[in-house]
Amino acid sequence: MAPSKPSHKGKPGGKLGSAAxxxxxxxxxxxxxxxxxxxxxxxxxxxxxxxAQKTKSKPVNNGRKKKRVYTEAELDIPKLNSIIxxxxxxxKGQKKGKIxxxxxxxxxxxxxxxxxxxxxxxxxxxxxxxxxxxxREAKRKEAEKRSAEKEKKFExxxxxxxxxRSKQSDKSEFDDVENExxxxxxxxxxxxxxx
Amino acid sequence: xxxxxxxxxxxxxEKLATYCGKGIQNLIDDPNSKSDRMVFRIQKxxxxxxxxxxxxxxxxxxxxxxxxxxxxxxxxxxTGKFRLHVTSLSIIxxxxxxxxxxxxxxxxxxxxxxxxxxAHVGRWSEDCPEHQGVIVLNMSDTPLGFxxxxxxxxxxxxxxxxxxxxxxxxxxxxxxxxxxxxxxx
Numbered sequence: 001m002a003p004s005k006p007s008h009k010g011k012p013g014g015k016l017g018s019a020a021x022x023x024x025x026x027x028x029x030x031x032x033x034x035x036x037x038x039x040x041x042x043x044x045x046x047x048x049x050x051x052a053q054k055t056k057s058k059p060v061n062n063g064r065k066k067k068r069v070y071t072e073a074e075l076d077i078p079k080l081n082s083i084i085x086x087x088x089x090x091x092k093g094q095k096k097g098k099i100x101x102x103x104x105x106x107x108x109x110x111x112x113x114x115x116x117x118x119x120x121x122x123x124x125x126x127x128x129x130x131x132x133x134x135x136r137e138a139k140r141k142e143a144e145k146r147s148a149e150k151e152k153k154f155e156x157x158x159x160x161x162x163x164x165r166s167k168q169s170d171k172s173e174f175d176d177v178e179n180e181x182x183x184x185x186x187x188x189x190x191x192x193x194x195x
Numbered sequence: 196x197x198x199x200x201x202x203x204x205x206x207x208x209e210k211l212a213t214y215c216g217k218g219i220q221n222l223i224d225d226p227n228s229k230s231d232r233m234v235f236r237i238q239k240x241x242x243x244x245x246x247x248x249x250x251x252x253x254x255x256x257x258x259x260x261x262x263x264x265x266x267x268x269x270x271x272x273x274t275g276k277f278r279l280h281v282t283s284l285s286i287i288x289x290x291x292x293x294x295x296x297x298x299x300x301x302x303x304x305x306x307x308x309x310x311x312x313x314a315h316v317g318r319w320s321e322d323c324p325e326h327q328g329v330i331v332l333n334m335s336d337t338p339l340g341f342x343x344x345x346x347x348x349x350x351x352x353x354x355x356x357x358x359x360x361x362x363x364x365x366x367x368x369x370x371x372x373x374x375x376x377x378x379x380x
Contacts, residue, residue, distance in 0.1 A: 100198040104224045104232065110201065111208050111220060118212040125324035129347045 196238040196253055196261055203271065207235065207242060210269070210277045211287060214328035214341055218290030236264070239380055240271045244286060262380060280377070281340065281365035284330075288338040291330035293320040295342075295361050302333050306368035311342065314356035323348045329361055340366030 101107055199207065211219050222233065222244070231247045238261055245253075245265025253264050266286060269279040279287075297305055301315020317334050325347045331339045342361040345351075351360050369377065 098197075098200045101201050101204045102198040102234065106201075107204060107223045108220060110204050111212075111223065114205060114208040114212050115217060115219075118209070122324060122327065125327070125347075126322055129324055129349060133349050 196236050196250070196258065196264070199235050199237055199242065203237065203242075204235070206271070206275065206277045207268070210279055214279075214287045214292070214330065215290040216292035219287075221290065222286065235268070237271075238264070241380060242268045242270070242277070244268050244283075263378060267378075279341070279365065281367060281369045282377075284338050284341060284365065284367065287341065288330050288332075291341075293323040293327055293329040293344065295319045295329050295331050295344075296334055296336075297331055297339065298334060302339065305331060305339055305363065306366055308363065308366065308368060308372065310345075310359045310363050311361035312356070313351060313354050313358050313360050316360055319348060319351070319360070321348055325350070328364075331361060331363075331366070338367075340364070340368075 101110065208219070211222070224232065233244055234247045234250055236243050236245055236250050236253075238258070241263075243263070243265040249264060253261060266282060267280055268283040268286065269277055271277055295311055295316060296318040297311060297315050298317040301311065304315065305311055311331060320329070323329065323344050325344060327344050328341060329344050330341050333339055340363065342363045342365075345359045345362055346354060351358075354360070
């Protein structure tokens with residue numbers, strides 16, 4: 001154990017010693033041929049994947065202020081403007097599925113509403129039928145009156161014609177007696193025969 | 196089997212109200228009945244009017260196995276309307292608002308599925324409007340079926356004897372004519 005310890009210690013020590021010597025010697029050697037200044041070297045290290053992230057984020061953060069992110073509540077958007085999908089619009093806490101009507105009170109309530117509606121419909125139907133009936137009755141009466149008037153006129157005309165005829169017939173009777181003989185003469189005179 | 200929803204109840208009552216007057220409130224809550232109350236239950240698409248105790252007992256039968264219970268009032272169509280069956284006649288006839296009494300010579304034509312003609316009418320309710328539900332009875336007050344008035348009473352008076360007074364909706368002849376399909380679900 002004892003010899004191993006110093007050997008172990010010695011190795012790194014020796015290495016360190018060589019390493020301490022080597023970099024001091026090699027650095028100026030490497031830098032001298034390339035001719036890169038310290039600043040350029042720094043910029044070169046930026047291109048390396050490891051170093052790039054370290055240095056990149058820093059100037060961005062420093063250059064601009066971090067933007068504030070607003071929540072929806074802070075923005076104060078009117079509710080109508082937001083999107084509520086139709087299927088999800090149900091209020092919370094509502095029971096799912098069908099709502100049954102099984103108690104007598106609610107059934108009677110529904111029935112009274114329905115009855116009132118039907119009653120109104122029937123009433124309006126009856127009223128309309130009555131009105132139509134009245135109109136029809138009035139039209140019928142008017143038509144009857146008109147036809148009666150027409151009949152009356154017709155009868156009057158008929159009577160007038162009858163009277164005229166009777167007067168004429170009286171006159172003709174008298175005429176017949178007077179003109180019987182000359183008429184016969186006239187007829188014989190006018191007769192024409194051919195062949 | 197389940198109770199009716201609100202919209203179903205409304206549709207059912209609207210149909211019943213076309214045939215019945217205010218008496219249909221007795222269907223829900225009859226003060227004279229001493230036994231337990233009557234309820235409406237829907238099984239598949241058919242609506243039954245049944246005693247509550249019987250409806251409760253029927254819950255022990257699974258839906259597919261339950262064919263019928265109580266009195267079938269009618270069925271909901273696929274468009275959501277309600278169609279009364281002839282089996283509901285015994286329930287709506289006592290509460291009917293408008294009635295038509297058919298003379299013996301008109302009973303058979305009606306029971307064979309014909310409409311009610313004016314020549315067959317013995318009596319009718321006054322002030323019946325057009326297209327209103329009416330119950331058809333024979334002269335001894337036995338309900339034969341129900342239908343819809345074709346004309347108002349005033350117009351029907353002027354109708355010729357062969358004119359239709361009531362369009363048939365259902366008649367008790369269906370118990371024979373529709374024997375095979377009446378109770379199938």
